Amino acid sequence: MHAIQTQGISFPSLGLGTFRMEGDDCRVAVESALDLGYRHIDTAAMYNNEEAVGAAIAASAIARKDLHVTTKVWHANLAPDAILRSFDTSLDKLKLDYVDLFMVHWPSKEMDLPAIFETLAALKEQGRIRAMGVCNFTIDLLRTVIEDIGAPLACNQIEYHVLLDQTPVRAYLASKGIPIVAYCPLAQGKLADNAALAAIAGKHGATPAQVALKWLLDQEGVAAIPKAQRPQSQKANLDALKLTLDDEDRRAIAALQKDMRFVNPPFAPAWDKSPA
Template structure:
């Protein structure tokens, strides 16, 4: 399995074109090498502009986007991916995800389009997002290409033990979105105590906890240079076994992204 940088840049909700471009370019020049976007984010153009403006070779940037749930028929996957390439101004994608397995998603129709894109070199890797274990099993049986990554909400308040185990067993990455639970990790005494111990922020501790997990990477989103720096500095924090055990033992559980039509609610 190819490597992924342990902390990437999420771009959800960053729809101000000029600001989004600046954040992406700044992040790359700061040392980020993994940028995550999606068709539904409506920011593929400024994300692409940020990659172009940064003083970093395109080949050194791992770029991922996602096909939205109304574009998951075979032909729509192919045509919408071409649109994403145009908007991002790139020749190919490092990773393409099924954003949600709902609406127009049908494994037998959707996933062969991802295989075609993989086979013809348009994408280097196939990913899925927000899948249940049962849907992962179906996808693995349907795809010829290997699943490279499964993107899900994951943080100390939603630890995804079952999906962690699945990722290890089937050798794919678990890519954690909302890795600081939209700030709610600051409310947890255990995380606050560990942050004080390491002279770090609760956000950094949450990212360091994810970094310590096998087959897991995080993609925090941020809108400021200060937070970009704080997030990437979390790479330098090494939690000890007691820290990890304490966070693993947090009893509070809260899912942040939980639409009624999410697969786990069906």
């Protein structure tokens, strides 16, 4: 599997998302994924599943250095002291000595960006996080963090799939050598009935979801973290890596409607608009 290299860390381009999985269901799912070969696990304080993720990791025989673990701090906890409390709680629940990537989960109107990244830099200096990142940041926010503050961002995690164009933010991040981690990469299960994807899938003996996932993973500097609870779904996502899409497939995908955003809570920022 291709690995994404950024800010001194490396992680597989295909990871396991764990949003909306809790308790034993989450633990069993992560154990299954690790058994199948996943080495990139994404969680967050808000998911209420860090203990389950940590239990699955503890039960595995995988060396810590061979595993990439991401967690996140919620937007209500972005004051420096609150970040540190959230991080300590996450680390304790995960039963780890460090996390590979610690991220700001959502921006907040009240946040003090210099103070946030000074706090994350201190955690990195202490060896408690290996890299820092953000989720759901717009180009204007990214400019402030990268160009004004000079924070060494490892990635921006955003909703990205075949039905949502993210060209502006992708282009900006690519100009800075910063990758994207795509969440909701299968458009919350809305791809099965898409005729264009079904036609491509039929041509390759695959599923529309596999086509959509491979389209993302074929892009330079893009990783994806589909949620998959059942072993069959986890394996199907891994099998997407075996697909080879051609130019005709990519043209058909490029022609799809690309304005469908599924994650847009009331506290979301004003999203970047696609170029006219």
